Amino acid sequence: MFPTLNEQMDIFRSGAVDLLPEDELVKKIEKSVKTGKQMIVKLGCDPSRPDLHIGHAVVLSKMRALQDLGHKAVLIIGDFTAMIGDPTGKSKTRPQLTLEDTRVNGQTYLDQATQILTADRLEVRYNSEWLSKMDFNDVIRLAANYTVAQLLERDDFNKRFKSGTPISVHELLYPLAQAMDSVAIESDIELGGTDQKFNLLVGRDIQRANNVEPQCILTMPILEGTDGKEKMSKSLDNYIAFTDVPREMFGKVMSIPDELTVRYFRYASSATEEEIKVMDEGLKNETVHPRNAKVQVAMRIVDKYHGAGAGQTAFEEFERMFVKKDVPDDIEELTIEGDAEQQLLNVIASTKMVGSKKDGSRMIQQGAVSVDGEKVTDFKATVDFSEQRLIKVGKRKFLKVKVG
RNA sequence: GGGCAGGUACCGAAGUGGUUAAACGGGGCAGACUGUAAAUCUGCUGAGCUACGCUCUACGGAGGUUCGAACCCUUCCCUGCCCA
Numbered sequence: 001m002f003p004t005l006n007e008q009m010d011i012f013r014s015g016a017v018d019l020l021p022e023d024e025l026v027k028k029i030e031k032s033v034k035t036g037k038q039m040i041v042k043l044g045c046d047p048s049r050p051d052l053h054i055g056h057a058v059v060l061s062k063m064r065a066l067q068d069l070g071h072k073a074v075l076i077i078g079d080f081t082a083m084i085g086d087p088t089g090k091s092k093t094r095p096q097l098t099l100e101d102t103r104v105n106g107q108t109y110l111d112q113a114t115q116i117l118t119a120d121r122l123e124v125r126y127n128s129e130w131l132s133k134m135d136f137n138d139v140i141r142l143a144a145n146y147t148v149a150q151l152l153e154r155d156d157f158n159k160r161f162k163s164g165t166p167i168s169v170h171e172l173l174y175p176l177a178q179a180m181d182s183v184a185i186e187s188d189i190e191l192g193g194t195d196q197k198f199n200l201l202v203g204r205d206i207q208r209a210n211n212v213e214p215q216c217i218l219t220m221p222i223l224e225g226t227d228g229k230e231k232m233s234k235s236l237d238n239y240i241a242f243t244d245v246p247r248e249m250f251g252k253v254m255s256i257p258d259e260l261t262v263r264y265f266r267y268a269s270s271a272t273e274e275e276i277k278v279m280d281e282g283l284k285n286e287t288v289h290p291r292n293a294k295v296q297v298a299m300r301i302v303d304k305y306h307g308a309g310a311g312q313t314a315f316e317e318f319e320r321m322f323v324k325k326d327v328p329d330d331i332e333e334l335t336i337e338g339d340a341e342q343q344l345l346n347v348i349a350s351t352k353m354v355g356s357k358k359d360g361s362r363m364i365q366q367g368a369v370s371v372d373g374e375k376v377t378d379f380k381a382t383v384d385f386s387e388q389r390l391i392k393v394g395k396r397k398f399l400k401v402k403v404g
Numbered sequence: 405g406g407g408c409a410g411g412u413a414c415c416g417a418a419g420u421g422g423u424u425a426a427a428c429g430g431g432g433c434a435g436a437c438u439g440u441a442a443a444u445c446u447g448c449u450g451a452g453c454u455a456c457g458c459u460c461u462a463c464g465g466a467g468g469u470u471c472g473a474a475c476c477c478u479u480c481c482c483u484g485c486c487c488a
Contacts (some may be wrong), residue, residue, distance in 0.1 A: 362433090
């Protein structure tokens with residue numbers, strides 16, 4: 001019923017950065033094949049910011065691949081740990097959320113994650129289920145399993161400690177809380193980004209201390225954001241969200257630095273190893289134009305989230321908009337109240353096309369605003385809105401407005 | 405508990421009584437350019453006002469001194485370091 005060991009190992013290894021300890025994993029797989037019992041694959045997620053981007057998809061796709069092998073995926077929604085606020089990669093402590101907030105976010109997260117995961121062989125657990133039941137005794141017993149020096153090995157804590165940035169005690173508890181998740185569900189393997197390596201490894205120690213067979217860990221690369229420098233994250237605004245409309249998604253992929261094209265192809269689209277190889281070689285020996293390669297990647301990514309064919313449409317629209325400097329065809333239309341003749345500044349401010357009136361007047365003076373293709377530079381100008389007018393602010397903001 | 409150093413706009417960081425909506429850097433936005441929303445160059449970057457000037461809000465919080473405070477004083481809160 002399960003594929004053979006070698007076939008499975010190929011899937012496990014593909015694209016992974018760390019797979020530790022490999023010999024333990026081999027034993028687990030052998031046991032699973034022999035007994036016909038599925039392995040428990042854990043993935044923890046942080047519902048404090050539930051908008052998934054394609055960086056998250058790297059790990060989720062791996063999870064999906066393991067589901068397809070026949071293993072059981074357990075998605076842990078860290079509603080309890082989100083109240084602590086995972087300090088990962090942050091120089092500052094995150095805001096703490098209420099349990100209620102995290103529940104709502106958890107559902108949103110789940111809705112998006114299931115775009116990649118299959119509902120078969122999927123179990124969703126909230127970690128407040130067991131963490132909220134622990135009393136102070138339990139916490140002390142848990143904390144006794146780890147030393148401060150061990151926790152300070154974690155890169156993030158280490159940096160903060162050395163630079164004198166505050167670390168609260170509750171943050172130190174975060175890896176331990178997460179490790180308790182592994183105890184609770186008795187996971188065989190836990191997935192995560194490379195930034196989670198430390199946390200995942202803590203899981204092994206805490207499982208062992210609780211007489212649970214230690215999990216293996218599998219880490220996937222962290223995808224760079226569209227700026228090509230930092231990791232993709234919402235706070236850096238260099239992300240491509242699952243929910244981005246095709247046009248946005250396509251454009252954002254086009255904006256990544258050329259060197260990242262193949263990486264995005266491998267980790268963000270569903271390309272096969274063969275396809276990746278072809279593109280990589282084509283770019284290296286210059287038989288493939290970098291732009292065309294990127295277009296291909298962009299189309300594949302759009303297809304992945306918006307269905308086959310969506311990429312092609314997005315591409316055509318992109319061409320029209322940027323290469324031919326034309327306007328897109330699905331512009332939002334808005335009907336406003338009042339007189340036919342209205343001040344343009346008021347209109348763009350009230351429709352949120354600009355941040356404030358002050359901001360809007362700056363935009364107009366900079367020549368960033370046009371009406372029906374005519375640039376407007378007088379911020380006191382009025383426009384007759386009895387007919388529908390096409391307003392453009394900056395490069396990408398369009399709105400059709402008329403008085404109704 | 406004691407000592408020292410700090411808390412400035414989205415972030416980092418100057419400024420230590422008036423010419424400070426606050427230097428500079430990063431980020432963001434816009435314009436030009438580009439295969440690209442990359443790179444580069446240039447400009448803008450608190451808000452309101454029918455407005456090239458005026459008003460309001462702002463330098464951890466609250467008071468105070470002063471004609472006038474981010475800058476001085478009091479007090480409170482927060483952070484780091486050292487000693488105990």
